[in-house]
Amino acid sequence: xxxxxxxxxxxxxxxxxxxxxxxxxxxxxxxxxxxxxxxxxxxxxxxxxxxxxxxxxxxxxxxxxxxxxxxxxxxxxxxxxxxxxxxxxxxxxxxxxxxxxxxxxxxxxxxxxxxxxxxxxxxxxxxxxxxxxxxxxxxxxxxxxxxxxxxxxxxxxxxxxxxxxxxxxxxxxxxxxxxxxxxxxxxxxxxxxxxxxxxxxxxxxxxxxxxxxxxxxxxxxxxxxxxxxxxxxxxxxxxxxxxxxxxxxxxxxxxxxxxxxxxxxxxxxxxxxxxxxxxxxxxxxxxxxxxxxxxxxxxxxxxxxxxxxxxxxxxxxxxxxxxxxxxxxxxxxxxxxxxxxxxxxxxxxxxxxxxxxxxxxxxxxxxxxxxxxxxxxxxxxxxxxxxxxxxxxxxxxxxxxxxxxxxxxxxxxxxxxxxxxxxxxxxxx
Numbered sequence: 292x293x294x295x296x297x298x299x300x301x302x303x304x305x306x307x308x309x310x311x312x313x314x315x316x317x318x319x320x321x322x323x324x325x326x327x328x329x330x331x332x333x334x335x336x337x338x339x340x341x342x343x344x345x346x347x348x349x350x351x352x353x354x355x356x357x358x359x360x361x362x363x364x365x366x367x368x369x370x371x372x373x374x375x376x377x378x379x380x381x382x383x384x385x386x387x388x389x390x391x392x393x394x395x396x397x398x399x400x401x402x403x404x405x406x407x408x409x410x411x412x413x414x415x416x417x418x419x420x421x422x423x424x425x426x427x428x429x430x431x432x433x434x435x436x437x438x439x440x441x442x443x444x445x446x447x448x449x450x451x452x453x454x455x456x457x458x459x460x461x462x463x464x465x466x467x468x469x470x471x472x473x474x475x476x477x478x479x480x481x482x483x484x485x486x487x488x489x490x491x492x493x494x495x496x497x498x499x500x501x502x503x504x505x506x507x508x509x510x511x512x513x514x515x516x517x518x519x520x521x522x523x524x525x526x527x528x529x530x531x532x533x534x535x536x537x538x539x540x541x542x543x544x545x546x547x548x549x550x551x552x553x554x555x556x557x558x559x560x561x562x563x564x565x566x567x568x569x570x571x572x573x574x575x576x577x578x579x580x581x582x583x584x585x586x587x588x589x590x591x592x593x594x595x596x597x598x599x600x601x602x603x604x605x606x607x608x609x610x611x612x613x614x615x616x617x618x619x620x621x622x623x624x625x626x627x628x629x630x631x632x633x634x635x636x637x638x639x640x641x642x643x644x645x646x647x648x649x650x651x652x653x654x655x656x657x658x659x660x661x662x663x664x665x666x667x668x669x670x671x672x673x674x675x676x677x678x679x680x681x682x683x684x685x686x687x688x689x690x691x692x693x694x695x696x697x698x699x700x701x702x703x704x705x706x707x708x709x710x711x712x713x714x715x716x717x718x719x720x
Contacts, residue, residue: 296455300448308440316433323425332385335398335413346405358414366406377410387415394419454483462490471498515557522550545591552588558616576615577608578646578716582639585622589630596630604641611716613696621692622646624685625712632710647703649711655686660705663690 633652
């Protein structure tokens with residue numbers, strides 16, 4: 292599942308706030324430590340200067356208080372007289388040491404007048420403990436800022452995405468048709484206004500396109516029906532003359548069946564183009580009869596097809612209530628596609644609520660297979676040059692008819708050993 296734009300913005304804003312908070316806490320910590328070290332160093336150096344002046348005046352006395360210790364070691368005296376933490380130091384030196392739970396800041400200087408060594412030790416335990424409390428407080432403040440930052444990032448992201456969500460909902464609620472409602476362009480941000488206006492221009496062009504298609508369908512309906520009516524009238528005239536031989540009458544009957552089939556197919560194609568099929572045309576039919584009649588028509592129309600199609604059924608008539616012309620068109624296109632791609636036999640099986648059509652050719656192109664298996668609505672399947680072949684047009688009709696009937700189309704096999712289509716029929720049983 293893909294992440295939403297709001298979640299991405301929330302993560303990004305929270306990351307920026309967290310990075311800013313961490314950087315600020317780090318800088319504050321460095322500043323506090325630097326100030327502390329500077330104050331202690333300056334204070335201890337001031338004490339050293341004070342005791343050096345006393346030594347020069349001869350008024351120095353070693354002292355040891357709760358916070359400060361000052362010791363002078365004359366030249367030649369043993370360091371054993373000094374506390375352990377002063378011994379073995381190379382002068383001058385300044386260091387921070389820990390003795391148990393006590394933290395001392397030590398300073399040592401070499402003096403010339405009088406000749407000797409001055410040592411100072413200041414207890415900074417209280418300040419170190421206070422520093423730990425400050426660090427804990429900083430961590431608490433950082434945690435609080437991160438919590439506030441999370442809510443700020445979430446609220447800010449929702450605020451920023453709100454117009455985008457509104458635009459998305461308006462686009463998704465647009466229903467395709469000949470008249471589509473324009474979406475609102477009254478957004479505060481210019482970018483969203485530009486997107487809305489561009490989409491409205493697209494809707495306007497789409498409406499014009501749909502209107503042109505409807506006009507074309509109406510024109511095609513008239514242009515296709517007129518020659519069929521002329522052919523049908525001419526056949527009636529030939530029959531009324533009663534001058535045809537029995538063989539010619541059989542031929543005339545075949546022409547009349549072909550004209551009727553073409554008329555029905557024309558009506559179906561026009562209705563498919565209009566995305567509508569009248570429910571009043573639905574009838575109860577026996578699929579075996581429709582399949583067998585379609586096979587007979589194909590064999591009579593093309594002698595090369597004679598004997599190539601074998602039909603196997605479970606023995607009982609599978610009855611469905613549907614549009615006969617749609618079913619006939621579906622079966623004929625599947626059979627024509629199978630006959631076109633192989634010189635071998637074509638098998639049709641009707642078992643339970645399934646119709647299978649199998650050939651033993653080289654299989655369908657990958658593009659056609661993927662297109663027929665796609666979940667979205669079908670569209671024209673074109674070749675590499677953009678042309679619509681007989682095969683792809685026939686299979687496009689097959690899928691359109693299956694979707695209109697509510698039947699499921701499955702490609703059970705398509706490889707070098709042949710292609711098998713399975714149609715799952717919703718029968719009256």
